[in-house]
Amino acid sequence: MSQINRIIIVGGGTAGWLTAGLLAATHSEPDKDGNKLTVTVVESDTVHPIGVGEGTWPTMRRTLSKIGIPEADLIKRAGATFKQASKFVNWHKNEIGNAYYHPFSAPQGSANLDITPYWLSSQDKKGQYANDVCFQPALCEAGLAPKISAHPNQSFVANYGYHLDAGQFIDLIRTHCTQKLGVRRIVDDVISVNPNENGIGSVETRNSGNLTAELYIDCSGFSSLLIEKALSVELVDASRYLFSDRALVCQMPYEDTNAPIACYTQSTAQKAGWIWDIALQHRRGTGYVYSSKHQSDDAARDTFAKYLAQYTNAPVDKSAFREIRFSTGYRRKFWEKNCVAIGLSSGFLEPLEASSLMLIEQSATLLAEQLPANTQVMPLVEHRFNEQLQGMWESAIDFLKLHYVLSNNNAAFWKDNRLEQSIPPRLLSLLKEWQFRPILDSDFSKSSDTFSAQSYRYILYGMLNSNSNINSASTYRRTLKHAEFADKQLSLNQALIKQLKSRMPSHRGLIESFY
Amino acid sequence: MSKPQYVHLDPTKHNDIRLIDDSSFSHAKDFKLVNIGFNEIASLSGCMPLVLVKSGNDETLTLACCVGIEELGNVYCGEERWLGHAVPLSIQCYPFNFTIEGNRVNVLIDESSHRLTKLSGEGAKLFSSDGQPTTILKQQQENLATLLAGQEQAAAFVSILKQHDLLSPLSVTITRQSGQSFHTDGLYSINEEKYAQLEADTVLQFHKEGISMAINALLLSLRQYNRLVQLTQSFDDPAMKVGIKLDNSL
Numbered sequence: 001m002s003q004i005n006r007i008i009i010v011g012g013g014t015a016g017w018l019t020a021g022l023l024a025a026t027h028s029e030p031d032k033d034g035n036k037l038t039v040t041v042v043e044s045d046t047v048h049p050i051g052v053g054e055g056t057w058p059t060m061r062r063t064l065s066k067i068g069i070p071e072a073d074l075i076k077r078a079g080a081t082f083k084q085a086s087k088f089v090n091w092h093k094n095e096i097g098n099a100y101y102h103p104f105s106a107p108q109g110s111a112n113l114d115i116t117p118y119w120l121s122s123q124d125k126k127g128q129y130a131n132d133v134c135f136q137p138a139l140c141e142a143g144l145a146p147k148i149s150a151h152p153n154q155s156f157v158a159n160y161g162y163h164l165d166a167g168q169f170i171d172l173i174r175t176h177c178t179q180k181l182g183v184r185r186i187v188d189d190v191i192s193v194n195p196n197e198n199g200i201g202s203v204e205t206r207n208s209g210n211l212t213a214e215l216y217i218d219c220s221g222f223s224s225l226l227i228e229k230a231l232s233v234e235l236v237d238a239s240r241y242l243f244s245d246r247a248l249v250c251q252m253p254y255e256d257t258n259a260p261i262a263c264y265t266q267s268t269a270q271k272a273g274w275i276w277d278i279a280l281q282h283r284r285g286t287g288y289v290y291s292s293k294h295q296s297d298d299a300a301r302d303t304f305a306k307y308l309a310q311y312t313n314a315p316v317d318k319s320a321f322r323e324i325r326f327s328t329g330y331r332r333k334f335w336e337k338n339c340v341a342i343g344l345s346s347g348f349l350e351p352l353e354a355s356s357l358m359l360i361e362q363s364a365t366l367l368a369e370q371l372p373a374n375t376q377v378m379p380l381v382e383h384r385f386n387e388q389l390q391g392m393w394e395s396a397i398d399f400l401k402l403h404y405v406l407s408n409n410n411a412a413f414w415k416d417n418r419l420e421q422s423i424p425p426r427l428l429s430l431l432k433e434w435q436f437r438p439i440l441d442s443d444f445s446k447s448s449d450t451f452s453a454q455s456y457r458y459i460l461y462g463m464l465n466s467n468s469n470i471n472s473a474s475t476y477r478r479t480l481k482h483a484e485f486a487d488k489q490l491s492l493n494q495a496l497i498k499q500l501k502s503r504m505p506s507h508r509g510l511i512e513s514f515y
Numbered sequence: 516m517s518k519p520q521y522v523h524l525d526p527t528k529h530n531d532i533r534l535i536d537d538s539s540f541s542h543a544k545d546f547k548l549v550n551i552g553f554n555e556i557a558s559l560s561g562c563m564p565l566v567l568v569k570s571g572n573d574e575t576l577t578l579a580c581c582v583g584i585e586e587l588g589n590v591y592c593g594e595e596r597w598l599g600h601a602v603p604l605s606i607q608c609y610p611f612n613f614t615i616e617g618n619r620v621n622v623l624i625d626e627s628s629h630r631l632t633k634l635s636g637e638g639a640k641l642f643s644s645d646g647q648p649t650t651i652l653k654q655q656q657e658n659l660a661t662l663l664a665g666q667e668q669a670a671a672f673v674s675i676l677k678q679h680d681l682l683s684p685l686s687v688t689i690t691r692q693s694g695q696s697f698h699t700d701g702l703y704s705i706n707e708e709k710y711a712q713l714e715a716d717t718v719l720q721f722h723k724e725g726i727s728m729a730i731n732a733l734l735l736s737l738r739q740y741n742r743l744v745q746l747t748q749s750f751d752d753p754a755m756k757v758g759i760k761l762d763n764s765l
Contacts, residue, residue: 505648508645
């Protein structure tokens with residue numbers, strides 16, 4: 001039995017440095033013999049991070065605060081902006097419109113009561129679900145910020161995450177980890193990984209020799225040097241649920257440097273996938289995620305170029321698009337013996353709903369919290385970690401699939417997405433039940449259910465067909481005895497929107513207040 | 516102080532203008548009577564006398580507060596801060612003002628104001644670079660909206676007082692240490708006798724509409740003339756006493 005004193009992280013992308021930061025910040029105290037945990041990141045200067053994950057969840061605020069990085073640093077040094085919602089354009093068309101929001105803030109009154117059933121059964125003229133129950137879509141539409149000023153406290157109005165420049169973000173955490181948290185950094189190439197009966201025996205580098213530790217973290221990205229190449233843990237394929245296998249990526253400067261900055265991730269449905277559009281301070285990050293079985297690469301480039309052309313007068317250079325190939329899936333085990341995979345080495349999910357950074361945060365936080373004291377108890381933690389992470393990945397896949405299932409687009413890609421055999425079993429049963437009853441918090445009661453019932457409500461009711469069962473009172477026999485409270489929340493929401501519009505600065509205005 | 520030069524506030528023209536704080540509201544140091552809104556009666560009446568003033572050629576009566584004394588100026592404008600717990604909204608709104616053109620309310624700014632600068636180290640911007648109002652400006656716009664609403668309500672309040680013939684001339688005499696005294700006419704307050712004789716229905720209506728509260732606050736606020744006197748104590752030749760005469764005849 002040996003104590004866990006040394007951790008080696010292979011790979012210095014977002015996953016590597018976030019994990020290093022969380023581990024070092026959570027275990028900063030020496031033991032009674034004066035031994036401290038050492039965290040070493042081995043990163044190559046010849047391998048460049050993929051850096052696609054530019055959207056975060058609100059959880060990133062807590063993650064950064066755990067690591068000790070102030071929000072102002074993120075804004076000033078990682079080109080970051082605020083994200084209040086995802087906006088889905090053309091995923092579903094109905095009489096109310098072609099777009100809906102999944103905001104980060106909960107509906108009015110949700111601390112006391114879920115008003116959704118009242119909204120659903122209401123006979124009054126309804127707008128979009130999210131707009132009726134939550135103030136945040138209106139803030140997004142008006143280009144307004146989620147808080148009053150740069151002041152860290154006191155000015156919080158709406159729940160938010162961030163959009164950030166992945167490259168600058170890595171630089172920021174790296175500097176913080178090495179300068180403030182005592183993380184060791186070795187810039188070198190890993191030339192071989194040597195397995196032994198405990199899992200990984202050592203990691204051999206080109207110039208720094210053979211490195212050993214009690215625990216190894218594989219953050220080597222798609223190359224999966226440790227978890228796959230050395231330990232042969234295979235991927236569980238999930239491409240039967242999520243068909244996309246390609247992404248074209250492009251960074252777009254603003255035409256006008258003072259242009260308003262969107263405070264949400266825009267996701268626009270296309271023939272064989274969807275385009276993300278993320279507004280940073282000085283540029284937009286865009287990408288087209290598509291299924292190569294449903295659209296040729298050339299046609300996909302045309303689709304993407306056509307989208308970008310709406311926003312620029314300059315000709316769109318299709319050859320400048322970066323192409324990323326992937327298959328959706330996750331490791332059969334995320335923790336194997338003395339090795340934990342975090343980031344792209346643990347699996348890949350398309351960036352819909354910013355789940356990649358979220359899964360990195362969740363994995364690294366869980367690892368830091370549950371870090372075994374010694375090798376004897378490691379298998380116990382391994383088991384719990386794997387169970388939890390598998391649940392999180394499956395829950396994320398269910399949630400992403402929900403978006404596709406509800407679309408009424410009739411292109412082949414979208415129709416295939418609605419075939420029953422392409423829907424994960426748990427989601428399929430829930431969808432059947434939800435035809436006759438509202439979504440309940442108790443539908444998602446496991447701690448690995450990373451997406452809450454409320455997130456499901458925003459998507460399902462954002463894509464509601466007017467003729468759906470749930471909309472008709474005929475099948476509805478649940479007692480609704482708080483109608484007055486629910487009505488009040490709906491009018492409070494309108495009042496709050498009016499008040500916030502007269503108080504909140506524009507999103508760009510908020511960002512400028514940091515400088 | 517230079518004469519105000521109010522112009523329309525414009526996101527492009529005023530994009531690089533910054534607003535400096537002035538907690539003594541020194542632009543108002545020569546003010547004596549300041550127009551107030553009906554919604555300010557509650558907050559101001561415990562701090563300064565509230566009166567009605569004949570203004571303009573048409574002799575319109577307006578609701579105002581008294582912040583200054585002849586020759587001594589605004590006694591609430593201290594060296595470093597405002598010497599009261601409440602500040603009239605129109606003073607808070609400075610250097611902004613508004614005009615009503617048709618159905619539109621236009622925001623104006625006094626370009627000659629000492630509170631405006633273009634130096635980046637000072638004050639706070641009014642507009643972000645996307646041309647949108649900052650929090651500071653939005654707060655000022657809200658103040659202006661409150662001011663506008665309050666002044667409209669004040670006009671309605673005054674016409675109710677006139678309609679019920681509840682106004683009496685008020686004369687105020689302030690005597691300085693040197694013995695010199697100043698007399699102010701053209702002010703009005705509530706005729707208590709007539710107010711006491713209102714019909715029961717009217718009293719009930721006044722009570723429900725908040726008119727009674729406002730009338731009582733106006734009457735009580737006249738005691739704040741003593742505070743004005745008190746605030747002159749650090750001046751050369753301070754005010755020593757104040758005489759208030761309200762003609763309560765029926």
